[in-house]
Amino acid sequence: MSAGAQGERAASGLPVRGAGESAAARFGELTDVQAAVQRTFADFADRELVPVASRLDEKGELDRALFKKVGELGFFGMRYPVELGGSAADTLSLCLAAEELARGWLSLAAGSMMQALMGTWLVYRSGNAELHERLLKPAILGEKIGTICMTEPDAGSDLKGITTRADPEGDGYRITGKKTWITNAPVADFFTVFAKTGKTLSTFVVEARTEGVRVGRPIGKMGVRSSPTSEVFFDGAYVPKSQRVGDEGQGADYLAEILPQIRTVTGALALGVGRAAFDAARRYSLERKQFGKPIAEFQAVKLKIAAMATELFATEQVVRRAATLADRGASSAGVAAICKSFASESAARVCDDAARVLASYGYSTDYPVERYLRDVRFTLIGGGTPEILALAIAREALEGAP
Numbered sequence: 001m002s003a004g005a006q007g008e009r010a011a012s013g014l015p016v017r018g019a020g021e022s023a024a025a026r027f028g029e030l031t032d033v034q035a036a037v038q039r040t041f042a043d044f045a046d047r048e049l050v051p052v053a054s055r056l057d058e059k060g061e062l063d064r065a066l067f068k069k070v071g072e073l074g075f076f077g078m079r080y081p082v083e084l085g086g087s088a089a090d091t092l093s094l095c096l097a098a099e100e101l102a103r104g105w106l107s108l109a110a111g112s113m114m115q116a117l118m119g120t121w122l123v124y125r126s127g128n129a130e131l132h133e134r135l136l137k138p139a140i141l142g143e144k145i146g147t148i149c150m151t152e153p154d155a156g157s158d159l160k161g162i163t164t165r166a167d168p169e170g171d172g173y174r175i176t177g178k179k180t181w182i183t184n185a186p187v188a189d190f191f192t193v194f195a196k197t198g199k200t201l202s203t204f205v206v207e208a209r210t211e212g213v214r215v216g217r218p219i220g221k222m223g224v225r226s227s228p229t230s231e232v233f234f235d236g237a238y239v240p241k242s243q244r245v246g247d248e249g250q251g252a253d254y255l256a257e258i259l260p261q262i263r264t265v266t267g268a269l270a271l272g273v274g275r276a277a278f279d280a281a282r283r284y285s286l287e288r289k290q291f292g293k294p295i296a297e298f299q300a301v302k303l304k305i306a307a308m309a310t311e312l313f314a315t316e317q318v319v320r321r322a323a324t325l326a327d328r329g330a331s332s333a334g335v336a337a338i339c340k341s342f343a344s345e346s347a348a349r350v351c352d353d354a355a356r357v358l359a360s361y362g363y364s365t366d367y368p369v370e371r372y373l374r375d376v377r378f379t380l381i382g383g384g385t386p387e388i389l390a391l392a393i394a395r396e397a398l399e400g401a402p
């Protein structure tokens with residue numbers, strides 16, 4: 001086996017797979033369609049993302065050309081019905097595609113996942129044919145960009161503390177408040193906004209061009225630098241009732257619906273970054289010589305390689321299982337929380353070990369490992385911190401599930 005080649009495969013199920021054929025695919029655990037999805041996005045990541053990700057990430061902006069290509073591969077429509085321009089793919093396929101995109105470049109994968117799920121899901125769930133035509137169909141093609149506005153400066157983990165208000169006026173509402181940490185906000189055409197209607201929470205689709213909507217400057221970030229994130233200000237922005245999603249007061253139900261989905265796919269994103277870090281550390285350990293031999297021959301380095309392979313093997317099983325349970329309608333808030341928590345903590349450890357294997361080169365911006373180490377921390381935070389996920393897991397565990 002040569003040390004440097006991308007895409008070489010181990011006979012075992014261990015995660016030695018630059019070109020993306022996973023243990024599940026190797027052992028025939030994926031359907032033909034799922035395996036084809038995985039191959040398509042793995043090839044795209046290897047050809048179009050891996051070679052340019054570090055250089056483009058320094059720009060700190062969404063790469064519209066690559067974003068469009070992700071759309072052309074069908075990623076943005078995977079969760080939506082064929083009649084709306086989607087492909088009605090299952091959650092496992094979405095996770096396989098997300099994992100490969102994240103292996104290539106987490107910034108682009110995060111922005112793309114926002115578009116494929118969080119930023120468009122509630123427009124779809126509105127059931128409003130006019131919104132489907134005007135916003136969802138173009139979003140599936142990557143021609144319009146959507147995002148989700150839950151977080152506020154004083155309401156992060158505690159979304160019950162949202163203070164953005166939607167006050168009834170005429171045949172609609174005026175929305176007033178401030179959101180923060182909104183992925184893709186600087187490039188968004190529309191926002192799904194959670195706002196209080198009296199004491200309850202409701203959800204609205206607000207277009208960026210609406211009078212009273214203003215996007216702040218991008219927030220400087222440690223990682224996922226090319227997934228732009230901003231504050232969004234709503235200063236009495238008027239939306240007609242037809243842009244309310246569901247009934248007044250249904251916002252909490254929609255949060256309960258979307259958060260487990262976000263958490264399952266974030267597990268897949270974390271797995272992708274972890275695999276990228278493992279690939280880099282493995283190749284480096286076979287090539288780098290010290291004391292006259294490849295560092296992979298030293299037991300201390302072998303222990304790190306073994307630890308990383310073990311983490312990724314386990315993480316792959318957790319993410320696949322959570323996605324499969326979601327497809328069977330058998331997942332739960334606890335399972336989705338386990339998926340994100342396990343995968344992001346595990347991937348963070350793998351990225352740290354990889355940086356140690358590369359030592360000074362893991363600290364150098366000439367190698368991608370320092371970026372993986374910075375980027376992976378996003379998967380720990382976005383969609384809920386490990387502490388908040390632990391509350392969801394404990395709640396179910398104490399009730400006797402999962």
Ligand SMILES: Cc1cc2nc3c(=O)[nH]c(=O)nc-3n(C[C@H](O)[C@H](O)[C@H](O)COP(=O)(O)OP(=O)(O)OC[C@H]3O[C@@H](n4cnc5c(N)ncnc54)[C@H](O)[C@@H]3O)c2cc1C
Binds near residue numbers: 148150156224383
């Ligand atoms: C890069 C990035 C992109 C993001 N994109 C979006 C987006 O597009 N849309 C969006 O709405 N949000 C987005 N977010 C926001 C993200 O979901 C929140 O940052 C996250 O939910 C945590 O909120 P917080 O940062 O305010 O932390 P806080 O809630 O202030 O938490 C601070 C600390 O206290 C702990 N803590 C809080 N409450 C409890 C508790 N009850 N028990 C134990 N510990 C607790 C937390 O675990 C954490 O360690 C993004 C965040 C990042 C970093």
